[in-house]
Amino acid sequence: MGEKYSMEQEEIFSKVMRAGRRTYFFDVRATKAGDYYLTITESKKFTNDDGSFHYKKHKIYLYKEDFHEFKENLEQMIDYVIKEKGEEVISERHRSDYSKQEDTPAQISEDSDLSEDQPTKTNFTDLDFDDI
Numbered sequence: 001m002g003e004k005y006s007m008e009q010e011e012i013f014s015k016v017m018r019a020g021r022r023t024y025f026f027d028v029r030a031t032k033a034g035d036y037y038l039t040i041t042e043s044k045k046f047t048n049d050d051g052s053f054h055y056k057k058h059k060i061y062l063y064k065e066d067f068h069e070f071k072e073n074l075e076q077m078i079d080y081v082i083k084e085k086g087e088e089v090i091s092e093r094h095r096s097d098y099s100k101q102e103d104t105p106a107q108i109s110e111d112s113d114l115s116e117d118q119p120t121k122t123n124f125t126d127l128d129f130d131d132i
Helices: 002-010 064-085
Strands: 013-019 022-030 036-047 053-063
Touching (some): 036 064
Antiparallel strands (some): 036 053
């Protein structure tokens, strides 16, 4: 049953979800007794300094007796995040170091309450070193 069982186990039902550098694999597999369970694998691609790459994988095994509670908890967590933070992906508004991007002059609207007298990042004052 060794190799043949292993090959059949992989082919029951699978879905792949790509998400940037991460890929999620959802696989239905069979126990030795013939019952089904689910594995969820996160695979993340890393690039080495020499240009080669490797993957790190994390796997969750989820058995039928836990499906209902797992699904309820997952739905509750998803609903909470969306209720608290909405569906907008905040990280897209930040740099890779997670610092918030500054508004550029083009992003500042015309109805802004900044007057021409107030300095902005693009306004400079000419200094004459004789004045110092």
